[in-house]
Amino acid sequence: MKAAVDDDRCRGHGICCTLCPQVFTLTDDGYTVVQTPEVPAEFEQAVRAAVGSCPEQAITVS
Amino acid sequence: MSPAPKPAEGSRAEHSPDVDEVDFFRDDGLVADPYPYFDALRGQCPVRREPHHGVVMVTGYDEAVQVFQDSGTFSSCISVTGPFPGFPVPLEGGDVTALIEAHRDQLPMSDQLPTLDPPVHTAHRALLMKLITPRRLKENEACMWTLADRLLDEFLAGDEGEFISGFAGPFTLLVIADLLGVPGADLEEFTQALQHRPADHGIGSTGEDSLTHSPLEFLYARFAAYVQDRRREPRGDVLTGLATATFPDGSVPDVADVVRIAANLFSAGQETTVRLLSSAVKVIAERPAIQRRLREERDLIPNFIEEALRTESPVKGDFRLARVPAAVGGVDLPAGTTVMVLNGAANRDPRRFADPAAFDAARANARHHLAFGRGIHTCPGAPLARAEARVAIERILDRTAAIQVSQSAHGPASDRRYRYLPTFILRGLTRLYLEFTPAGEQPR
Numbered sequence: 001m002k003a004a005v006d007d008d009r010c011r012g013h014g015i016c017c018t019l020c021p022q023v024f025t026l027t028d029d030g031y032t033v034v035q036t037p038e039v040p041a042e043f044e045q046a047v048r049a050a051v052g053s054c055p056e057q058a059i060t061v062s
Numbered sequence: 063m064s065p066a067p068k069p070a071e072g073s074r075a076e077h078s079p080d081v082d083e084v085d086f087f088r089d090d091g092l093v094a095d096p097y098p099y100f101d102a103l104r105g106q107c108p109v110r111r112e113p114h115h116g117v118v119m120v121t122g123y124d125e126a127v128q129v130f131q132d133s134g135t136f137s138s139c140i141s142v143t144g145p146f147p148g149f150p151v152p153l154e155g156g157d158v159t160a161l162i163e164a165h166r167d168q169l170p171m172s173d174q175l176p177t178l179d180p181p182v183h184t185a186h187r188a189l190l191m192k193l194i195t196p197r198r199l200k201e202n203e204a205c206m207w208t209l210a211d212r213l214l215d216e217f218l219a220g221d222e223g224e225f226i227s228g229f230a231g232p233f234t235l236l237v238i239a240d241l242l243g244v245p246g247a248d249l250e251e252f253t254q255a256l257q258h259r260p261a262d263h264g265i266g267s268t269g270e271d272s273l274t275h276s277p278l279e280f281l282y283a284r285f286a287a288y289v290q291d292r293r294r295e296p297r298g299d300v301l302t303g304l305a306t307a308t309f310p311d312g313s314v315p316d317v318a319d320v321v322r323i324a325a326n327l328f329s330a331g332q333e334t335t336v337r338l339l340s341s342a343v344k345v346i347a348e349r350p351a352i353q354r355r356l357r358e359e360r361d362l363i364p365n366f367i368e369e370a371l372r373t374e375s376p377v378k379g380d381f382r383l384a385r386v387p388a389a390v391g392g393v394d395l396p397a398g399t400t401v402m403v404l405n406g407a408a409n410r411d412p413r414r415f416a417d418p419a420a421f422d423a424a425r426a427n428a429r430h431h432l433a434f435g436r437g438i439h440t441c442p443g444a445p446l447a448r449a450e451a452r453v454a455i456e457r458i459l460d461r462t463a464a465i466q467v468s469q470s471a472h473g474p475a476s477d478r479r480y481r482y483l484p485t486f487i488l489r490g491l492t493r494l495y496l497e498f499t500p501a502g503e504q505p506r
Contacts, residue, residue, distance in 0.1 A: 011196070013434070013444055018429050018430055030196075052131050053436055055440030056191065
């Protein structure tokens with residue numbers, strides 16, 4: 001699984017970083033970056049939760 | 063952990079008479095402290111129908127997340143009104159989607175973002191997000207420091223003051239006005255029109271609200287004028303950006319659409335942030351150990367704010383309407399069920415937060431709280447509210463040596479008296495009287 005965050009949509013709610021800090025981190029500016037684009041299997045469920053939780057629907061997985 | 067297995071809702075699981083005697087929506091007794099009631103409900107079942115209005119109360123954390131994330135099953139058409147006035151026609155049948163679509167326009171606040179469902183919600187929220195871009199928020203934060211200091215100059219001039227009218231109210235109002243680019247010359251008028259309104263005259267109060275001469279009407283008129291003016295004669299200002307923003311498909315919104323969203327920022331973003339600031343500052347004033355720690359460890363402030371949001375969520379909860387039959391936390395809900403998701407209760411679910419009633423500024427998972435909701439309706443102003451709280455607390459701590467609660471206004475530490483907003487939606491103090499020692503002087 002690969003995860004990506006759309007920079008234009010992200011508004012820094014940080015819910016993804018809360019649900020899966022191993023994959024998503026907040027920059028100093030307060031927006032999310034994907035730290036681990038190739039999602040390790042043990043975090044796939046947490047990443048899916050982050051996709052569903054994102055208020056801006058800014059996270060995609062492929 | 064999952065809740066204890068619970069048979070289909072309506073069967074005879076244990077019913078505590080206490081819980082059923084209380085009418086959450088009408089009982090003033092719960093205004094001062096709703097949390098024992100939430101705990102009692104959750105103790106019986108995290109998804110439980112209250113008998114007075116037939117509302118299913120969701121007090122569990124996982125259950126709340128499930129409802130918030132399932133906007134396909136749960137419509138937001140009643141999100142701010144719930145059982146009052148209720149749906150205009152009986153909700154019968156196994157799928158009430160068509161009834162919702164046919165009658166949603168008759169519901170109060172049906173044109174406001176919180177009550178919209180996709181796909182209309184998606185387009186209108188995207189429009190809002192164009193108004194509060196990361197760049198705009200950054201500029202806005204720069205302005206917050208100046209605004210905070212200007213207001214504190216006056217507020218801290220004496221050695222005591224009322225925090226909500228003296229700081230939190232004007233601060234949150236002026237921050238949003240700056241965010242939207244309200245011209246400086248108009249700020250005084252905005253303050254006059256929006257500051258002086260009765261605390262019980264808003265969403266969640268159950269009386270017949272007359273919107274005549276309401277703050278909302280003032281905002282609609284002012285922003286309609288701004289938008290029309292900037293569409294006619296674009297300038298290089300923020301209001302021009304607001305007036306010329308388009309929907310994601312490129313179409314130009316009606317003036318009324320833009321105006322609604324601007325007004326919504328005030329109506330949804332101001333009152334709530336005032337309550338966050340006042341409950342956070344109340345903790346600072348009430349708890350000397352926490353105050354000392356925050357003064358020494360400023361890095362702890364953001365987590366302290368999350369804990370303040372968790373323990374005193376400014377929005378107690380909001381409503382959803384089940385379009386089709388659903389199962390939440392093992393409880394079956396028929397189509398047409400009114401559900402109240404209680405953020406303030408989910409945030410004290412012991413299955414998620416250990417010792418949930420305790421205020422722990424360093425709580426590791428404080429940020430997991432649902433004070434801003436979850437899913438597509440998550441508070442769009444959450445980053446704004448967090449920045450406002452951080453700036454305000456930083457500057458208040460910088461500019462005072464000590465802050466305490468006024469005994470003459472709130473009583474001695476052993477017997478405090480506080481008054482809270484008398485609504486079932488909002489949670490927060492109506493007044494917070496403080497005493498302070500300015501920085502550079504010896505604390506008394």
